[in-house]
Amino acid sequence: MAGVTLNDVIKKYGETQVIHGIDLEIEDGEFCVFVGPSGCGKSTLLRMVAGLEETTEGRIDIGDRDVTRLDPSDRGVAMVFQTYALYPHMTVKENMGFGLRMNKHPKAEINEKVAEASRILKLDDYLDRKPSALSGGQRQRVSIGRAIVRGPDVFLFDEPLSNLDAELRVEMRVEIARLHKEIGATMIYVTHDQVEAMTLADKIVVLRLGKIEQFGAPMDLYRDPDNKFVAGFIGSPAMNFMSGTVRDGVVSIPAIKQDVPSTLATAYTGKPVIAGLRPEHLSIDLQGDALTVDMVESLGGVSYAYLTSAEGDRIVVEERGDKRVSMGDTVGLTIDPSRMFLFDAKTEARIRD
Amino acid sequence: MNPIFQGLITIAIGVGGIFLYFIASNAFLDKVLFPAKGPNTSRNINRANTIRPWLFMAPTIIALSLYLVYPVIGSFYRSLFNRSGADFIGFTNYTTMFASSEFRTAFFNNVLWALVVPSVSTFLGLLIAQLTDKLRWGNIAKSLIFMPMAISFVGASLIWKFVYAIDPELGVINALRVNLFGAAPLDVLQVAFWNNIFLMVILIWVQTGFAMVILSAALRGIPEETIEAAIIDGANPFQVFFKIQVPQVTNTIIVVFTTTTILVLKVFDIVYAMTGGNFNTQILPSYMMQFMFRDDGRATAVAIVIMLIVTPVMVQNIRQARAEMR
Numbered sequence: 001m002a003g004v005t006l007n008d009v010i011k012k013y014g015e016t017q018v019i020h021g022i023d024l025e026i027e028d029g030e031f032c033v034f035v036g037p038s039g040c041g042k043s044t045l046l047r048m049v050a051g052l053e054e055t056t057e058g059r060i061d062i063g064d065r066d067v068t069r070l071d072p073s074d075r076g077v078a079m080v081f082q083t084y085a086l087y088p089h090m091t092v093k094e095n096m097g098f099g100l101r102m103n104k105h106p107k108a109e110i111n112e113k114v115a116e117a118s119r120i121l122k123l124d125d126y127l128d129r130k131p132s133a134l135s136g137g138q139r140q141r142v143s144i145g146r147a148i149v150r151g152p153d154v155f156l157f158d159e160p161l162s163n164l165d166a167e168l169r170v171e172m173r174v175e176i177a178r179l180h181k182e183i184g185a186t187m188i189y190v191t192h193d194q195v196e197a198m199t200l201a202d203k204i205v206v207l208r209l210g211k212i213e214q215f216g217a218p219m220d221l222y223r224d225p226d227n228k229f230v231a232g233f234i235g236s237p238a239m240n241f242m243s244g245t246v247r248d249g250v251v252s253i254p255a256i257k258q259d260v261p262s263t264l265a266t267a268y269t270g271k272p273v274i275a276g277l278r279p280e281h282l283s284i285d286l287q288g289d290a291l292t293v294d295m296v297e298s299l300g301g302v303s304y305a306y307l308t309s310a311e312g313d314r315i316v317v318e319e320r321g322d323k324r325v326s327m328g329d330t331v332g333l334t335i336d337p338s339r340m341f342l343f344d345a346k347t348e349a350r351i352r353d
Numbered sequence: 354m355n356p357i358f359q360g361l362i363t364i365a366i367g368v369g370g371i372f373l374y375f376i377a378s379n380a381f382l383d384k385v386l387f388p389a390k391g392p393n394t395s396r397n398i399n400r401a402n403t404i405r406p407w408l409f410m411a412p413t414i415i416a417l418s419l420y421l422v423y424p425v426i427g428s429f430y431r432s433l434f435n436r437s438g439a440d441f442i443g444f445t446n447y448t449t450m451f452a453s454s455e456f457r458t459a460f461f462n463n464v465l466w467a468l469v470v471p472s473v474s475t476f477l478g479l480l481i482a483q484l485t486d487k488l489r490w491g492n493i494a495k496s497l498i499f500m501p502m503a504i505s506f507v508g509a510s511l512i513w514k515f516v517y518a519i520d521p522e523l524g525v526i527n528a529l530r531v532n533l534f535g536a537a538p539l540d541v542l543q544v545a546f547w548n549n550i551f552l553m554v555i556l557i558w559v560q561t562g563f564a565m566v567i568l569s570a571a572l573r574g575i576p577e578e579t580i581e582a583a584i585i586d587g588a589n590p591f592q593v594f595f596k597i598q599v600p601q602v603t604n605t606i607i608v609v610f611t612t613t614t615i616l617v618l619k620v621f622d623i624v625y626a627m628t629g630g631n632f633n634t635q636i637l638p639s640y641m642m643q644f645m646f647r648d649d650g651r652a653t654a655v656a657i658v659i660m661l662i663v664t665p666v667m668v669q670n671i672r673q674a675r676a677e678m679r
Contacts, residue, residue, distance in 0.1 A: 050585060051585075052581050052584070052585070071584075072581075072584050072585045073584065073585060073586065073587035073588075077585065078585065079581075079582065079585050081578045081581070081582060082578075083576060083578050084578075085576065085578030085579050085581065085582040086579070086582075087579055087582075087583070087597060087600075087601075088579070088601060089600040089601060089603070098583070098586050098588075099585075099586035099587055102583075102586055102587040102588045102589075102592060103587045146582075146586075150586070
């Protein structure tokens with residue numbers, strides 16, 4: 001078992017730099033999720049930890065070993081790929097035992113470890129099948145089994161659930177969480193799905209354009225985002241952003257025709273700011289007339305109302321309870337000022353006390 | 354008449370004729386034979402649709418029977434007659450053939466050809482495909498290796514005649530022998546047994562490019578992740594190649610191998626041009642050529658033997674190619 005430390009890690013393809021000096025400490029046994037939009041470098045970073053991509057500069061440690069220049073197989077990592085990457089000509093059993101076979105482990109040991117992994121993942125009935133005879137979910141379980149059998153210090157997951165349908169994705173997500181509890185190994189998990197990030201992670205690392213925007217526990221990122229990007233990325237549906245202007249003690253937001261009291265931004269008096277409000281922290285005021293209900297998505301327990309202002313700003317509001325709005329209604333918003341985030345209109349950094 | 358004009362007219366008649374045939378035969382089927390009206394409309398439509406595929410296949414079936422099936426039967430029939438074709442002599446052509454030592458040499462050599470050439474050219478093709486894949490000048494190398502494919506076998510034989518030439522001023526092999534080892538020049542094509550191998554080299558030289566191109570495409574079709582997974586699993590480059598990549602292109606390897614085997618069993622030009630079948634280099638097709646137009650009875654008997662050898666390989670090839678398509 002071992003943690004992973006990245007020290008000013010840089011990746012360049014020729015002249016193009018894609019990873020810009022990442023510093024990160026992943027503790028032993030931690031479940032760390034790299035999340036970000038496509039092209040943010042999260043997969044590249046994972047592949048650098050795996051050793052599939054060369055690290056241009058900086059240093060990667062696993063446990064107390066410097067692995068920056070080591071071969072992938074010597075790093076003590078195992079990887080689960082989005083496309084499963086099973087060897088199509090081998091049975092499930094042979095797939096799972098391949099790593100140990102390559103490293104010349106005795107047969108008895110291989111059989112024992114494969115049996116153990118297949119028990120954990122409930123694959124006993126499929127051991128003699130070829131991957132082509134398995135469903136997507138089963139294939140991904142075999143792929144995870146192949147990782148377990150090698151007994152690695154660090155598990156690397158590269159968007160492992162993206163090829164599965166919605167229902168299986170939820171099921172496998174729970175299974176991966178259970179697996180982490182059972183094995184207790186360090187895991188690094190790449191996804192663009194913030195729900196996976198929120199539900200699985202001990203630590204979320206939000207990446208954008210090859211830089212870390214923020215990292216921390218999921219709820220910390222949700223409650224206390226450092227900037228507009230993280231605020232918008234974490235939470236579903238995404239946070240609403242409206243431009244406003246600071247005047248003595250209030251932020252006036254034209255989109256909703258309201259002045260929200262705030263003492264945060266006195267330094268910004270007279271300047272534009274961006275106000276961020278999560279759909280779950282807004283409620284609809286039936287007396288108001290600033291916004292029109294465009295569409296309502298009813299999911300049963302909650303519904304999401306999509307509102308538009310006269311200027312064209314779009315705002316999503318989460319509604320619970322019995323009295324809900326319907327399409328075409330004219331409504332206003334009730335805002336809890338303590339739930340409002342403010343961001344610098346230029347740098348998009350969070351404005352704090 | 355101008356030959357170009359003649360050619361154009363032929364094409365127009367051929368293509369237009371087929372068009373007319375399809376239109377007319379379909380119209381006949383739908384309007385006259387089973388019209389889609391009246392009391393049996395749905396039955397008629399079903400019947401018409403059962404017959405329609407045969408209408409489309411008919412020209413091909415007729416052409417194949419005329420130019421493939423009939424010649425096979427005709428050849429077999431001819432092989433039962435004597436030199437002049439006048440007297441029926443049963444299987445005498447076959448019995449004399451099997452008794453002749455030249456036939457046995459040709460048969461043995463042909464087996465050797467069929468084993469060596471496909472194996473070596475498939476193996477080399479696979480190796481070259483893999484080795485050139487990641488090289489910056491790989492495509493140039495591939496083009497050079499593919500180029501002999503464009504040369505006819507007779508042309509290739511002429512080129513290699515120079516390589517094997519006895520004059521050390523011309524032949525590379527004898528130049529090396531004389532200048533490096535100080536040995537006397539030697540006609541390599543007369544060295545018993547090995548001369549077979551020297552002839553096979555020519556076909557391998559021509560055919561490796563084919564294997565390389567097909568296998569290169571197949572190797573590129575392998576998901577990159579399976580290779581990466583194997584690397585993380587600790588497989589070394591040889592293990593990645595032989596345990597991960599090659600097994601995933603087995604089907605293609607078999608298709609390339611059998612296709613080359615069929616080709617080998619047809620080639621006579623190389624032997625014919627290089628040694629004329631002398632010095633124990635005879636193979637069945639060139640052996641057949643010896644009798645052609647002189648004793649068609651014996652020539653067709655050899656042809657039938659060749660066909661019997663090719664058929665199982667052919668069946669295997671078609672099966673594999675079909676499995677590939679699925």
